[in-house]
Amino acid sequence: MTVRVAVAGAGAIGEIVARDIYPDLTTVALTAVVDPDLDRAARVAKHNGARAAAALVDVLDEIDAVDVRVPHHVHAEVALTAIEHGKHVLVEKPIATTVEDARRIVDAARAAGVVLAVAENYPHLRAVQDARSLLAENAIGRPLAVRSTRAYQLDGVWRRDWREGTGPAGGILLDQGTHQVSLIRQLAGPVVAVSAVGSHETLALTLQLESGITAQSLLTWQSPGTWDQTEATVFGETGRLDVVVDYEQHLGGCALWTPDRNEQRGAENYYASHASIVNDWATAIQEHRDPLVHGDEGLADLAAVLAAANSLEENGAFVEVSPSRRSA
Ligand SMILES: NC(=O)c1ccc[n+]([C@@H]2O[C@H](COP(=O)([O-])OP(=O)(O)OC[C@H]3O[C@@H](n4cnc5c(N)ncnc54)[C@H](O)[C@@H]3O)[C@@H](O)[C@H]2O)c1
Numbered sequence: 001m002t003v004r005v006a007v008a009g010a011g012a013i014g015e016i017v018a019r020d021i022y023p024d025l026t027t028v029a030l031t032a033v034v035d036p037d038l039d040r041a042a043r044v045a046k047h048n049g050a051r052a053a054a055a056l057v058d059v060l061d062e063i064d065a066v067d068v069r070v071p072h073h074v075h076a077e078v079a080l081t082a083i084e085h086g087k088h089v090l091v092e093k094p095i096a097t098t099v100e101d102a103r104r105i106v107d108a109a110r111a112a113g114v115v116l117a118v119a120e121n122y123p124h125l126r127a128v129q130d131a132r133s134l135l136a137e138n139a140i141g142r143p144l145a146v147r148s149t150r151a152y153q154l155d156g157v158w159r160r161d162w163r164e165g166t167g168p169a170g171g172i173l174l175d176q177g178t179h180q181v182s183l184i185r186q187l188a189g190p191v192v193a194v195s196a197v198g199s200h201e202t203l204a205l206t207l208q209l210e211s212g213i214t215a216q217s218l219l220t221w222q223s224p225g226t227w228d229q230t231e232a233t234v235f236g237e238t239g240r241l242d243v244v245v246d247y248e249q250h251l252g253g254c255a256l257w258t259p260d261r262n263e264q265r266g267a268e269n270y271y272a273s274h275a276s277i278v279n280d281w282a283t284a285i286q287e288h289r290d291p292l293v294h295g296d297e298g299l300a301d302l303a304a305v306l307a308a309a310n311s312l313e314e315n316g317a318f319v320e321v322s323p324s325r326r327s328a
Helices: 012-024 038-045 072-084 099-112 126-136 171-188 270-287 295-313
Strands: 003-008 028-034 051-053 065-068 088-092 116-119 143-151 191-198 202-209 214-220 229-236 240-246 252-258 261-265
Touching: 003 012, 003 270, 012 028, 012 038, 012 270, 028 038, 028 270, 038 051, 065 072, 065 270, 072 088, 072 099, 088 099, 088 270, 099 116, 099 295, 116 270, 116 295, 126 171, 126 240, 126 252, 126 261, 143 171, 171 191, 171 202, 171 214, 171 229, 171 240, 171 295, 191 295, 202 295
Parallel strands: 003 028, 003 065, 028 051, 065 088, 088 116, 143 214
Antiparallel strands: 143 229, 191 202, 202 214, 229 240, 240 252, 252 261
């Protein structure tokens, strides 16, 4: 069965996935594009011959699932409306802007028996999967520390407006922090406490992990924007692993460095992961299984960045991430 999807939100990422991702996938049919800005919805819908609508309730009879690409502070409202009507949901990161809303989404999806996936890219990227396999085969010995950076330019396609500052969308912490926590969790496991210093434009996080090791993450969206990328390194007892994810070209990948082994694996463009995200969600619906990044994972990422937000208010004091909000 092909999953009939409405993309909710015809802004920057809604247009990218509708134009570049949906037409190539056989598991999904983009049936409707929903946006209160009907002109925008119509522009995006034309890529797939889909119907444009101003409200989700107008298309519920024609769809099986909703792909939520709206601003952060609207995620919960749209996801819960879809779930209440028995629709499967793929929701952009961060899953919501409060732990309470995220828990409500996860619980509602479970009660309704629908598949809930979070559009978090890192678990889908080959560079990250390669790093995880090398870590699983003990290629660098016991991990000792992790560091990551995410530097990019917010202006341009990802225009500032609702993303900015301390508003309901949470600034860089909710926009990029959830990505970085996800990446660190993929490489080194659950986060138990976080300290954060900086501003809502540039931040340094220190994360204490359940394994006992420490991770550091630097986030900025004030870089010149000529080379948008994420980097992470896991330092181990016998070597190091570098993960580089490029946003524009097919550079980067995973590199292993030890005294007697050096391997460079796979280069991949970040946006290619959106095909895997949508396809995995659709296949999970068809096969009645969990998606790769289920709601609890999104909740774990959110809980860690909200602990960081509290830490920012407390001059960088470590703030515990509640155990019930964690996931490996
Ligand atoms: N995973 C990624 O790689 C990635 C990349 C970019 C953006 N995002 C996420 O995607 C989401 C959207 O970001 P964007 O840059 O496309 O935002 P945007 O502002 O460009 O677009 C958002 C769109 O949602 C519409 N909208 C608002 N309320 C709505 C509702 N109730 N129903 C339907 N549409 C509604 C707006 O009119 C707007 O057109 C954010 O959560 C962001 O974090 C993820």
